[in-house]
Amino acid sequence: MQIDSIKLINFRNYSELDLNFDADKILLTGKNAQGKTNLLEAICFLSSLKTIKAKQDSELIKWGQDFAHIKGHFTKNQTETTLEVTINPPKKKLLKVNEIKKNKSSEYLSNIFSVCFSTSDLALLRGNPDDRRSWLDEAVSSLYPAHADRISKYNKIRTQKNNLLKTLAGNINADKTLLDVWNEQLAITGSNIILLRLNFLKELLKYAKLKHSYISVKETLSIFYESSIIDTVDVEDVSEYTSLKIAEIFHEKLEEKKAEEIIRAQSVIGPHRDDISFFIDNADAKKFASQGQQRTIVLALKLAETDLIKAKTGYNAILLLDDVLAELDDIRQTYLLNGIEEKHQTIITSVDTLHFDKRYLENVKIYKIIQNENGADLILA
Ligand SMILES: Nc1ncnc2c1ncn2[C@@H]1O[C@H](COP(=O)(O)OP(=O)(O)OP(=O)(O)O)[C@@H](O)[C@H]1O
Ligand SMILES: [Mg+2]
Structure with missing residues (x-):
């Protein structure tokens, strides 16, 4: 199971983003407060309806805007699945799977599986x-x-x-x-x-x-x-x-x-x-x-x-890991990265690549996230 692309409108500090991932291992790098966790949260929210930091969905809307839209294409068993969420309070959030509206979140959630780790999970x-x-x-x-x-x-x-x-x-x-x-x-x-x-x-x-x-x-x-x-x-x-x-x-x-x-x-x-x-x-x-x-x-x-x-379920969930190497020594960092099985598409955020094992970096697509005057944007590093 993997995410192939994501489109964001007014999500947190992103005004507009249109991104193709086409890789199994992805690293989102960038200085503090650029939008790394926000992008991971967008993928986490789209696939599981769970947020990383937000207590309410409305917090995900870019400040000063009245709606947020996230759409992503996923591949599972060689078929494409499209998920789409629109947050537009006070209306109920709009959920779509393959362009079809779903009234129950259970119908939406049974399509794509992801597991997300962030510092808030340390609770x-x-x-x-x-x-x-x-x-x-x-x-x-x-x-x-x-x-x-x-x-x-x-x-x-x-x-x-x-x-x-x-x-x-x-x-x-x-x-x-x-x-x-x-x-x-x-x-x-x-x-x-x-x-x-x-x-x-x-x-x-x-x-x-x-x-x-x-x-x-x-x-x-x-x-x-x-x-x-x-x-x-x-x-x-x-x-x-x-x-x-x-x-x-x-x-x-x-x-x-x-x-x-x-x-x-x-x-x-x-x-x-x-x-x-x-x-x-x-x-x-x-x-x-x-x-x-x-x-x-x-x-x-x-x-x-x-x-x-x-x-x-028979599916390999997408792994979303925010700042995962923090607090771990070099031995645990290496074993953690080795312990992530190849079959999972893995998206990791990190300020830089310094703590990553050389072997891990060999097949990784690395993006750099930079916040500019219009909002956050990505470039290939
Ligand atoms: N709803 C929102 N609208 C606009 N900006 C927001 C919104 N929510 C959060 N932000 C801003 O997005 C910025 C980036 O946050 P994010 O958590 O993604 O940073 P990060 O790149 O993960 O940084 P760090 O390395 O410190 O973890 C923050 O400065 C934050 O104030
Ligand atoms: Mg962060």
Whole structure:
């Protein structure tokens, strides 16, 4: 799978860009604040609808303009796919695949697979549980779209339950039948969310362990799912769990916590409170890993995501790596670049080429990005 060309209008600091990539390995170089990450974000957004820095799609529109347009041609299995996104608030963003409008993002997203790494992904270790849950649920949903629907169903039930808990908090003798109904539904939906997260992490870890020991040369990665329902589980050992078993435990815990939930007027247990921990050779990476070790874990997970996409769909995802060599020593930099398999089209941003292994630079198409008075532009370096 590869991106052949991209066209941008009013995207971040690009007024207009029309670019043909026609290469498997691409390096986007340039001084700070020229538009390297912005171009990578455009490709990331077009292929996955995920942003690198933006909290809202409207931030992607060039300042002073009222719309942004991105269009790209991709090749997959020798056939061409065209993706197109127009952001024009307050209208809903317009999505097109092969010139046909798609109303649901799930119909748009099942076409092209990319995996994007940027510094913001380091929140997986440096951020809070919310960051880790979002990463996990997005990664699961990109392969199993039903997961996203299940999460939104779970959150809707939880909101209704929380509203009920607020009314019960001030009235301890009120009828609690409806609370049992919401709890029953949360246990069923929530158990399926937990089970899919566990199975996904187990599969991902299989690949991530290999990537991680290769880049770090010697270290061993483990992942634990820290659950408010089934306690802490080593994701390599999840075979005993079925959705029925998790639902039963969930149900029992909700009964135990009923009084506390009414007093606190909130849902205190469930997959919305779960977390993940990463261990390197038995030390908790959130607490003890160095910057380089943390970055290595996140990169191993990202490369493992491409392996998982390959295993599930047969496609080689496009790899988009922003400033990827930062914080890594020369050995890890070399192993990382060697660990990226040739079959993935790889687009990397970097201030210069200094840290790249000579062998890596042999077949790379290098662009230089320069911001001029009309916006950013690219030249072949
Ligand atoms: N919506 C926008 N409209 C116009 N300019 C923007 C917009 N969003 C960001 N920019 C500008 O784009 C410029 C380039 O940002 P970008 O993150 O791509 O830089 P970079 O080349 O990756 O630099 P670095 O090497 O520091 O990472 C920044 O100066 C930023 O202010
Ligand atoms: Mg950048």
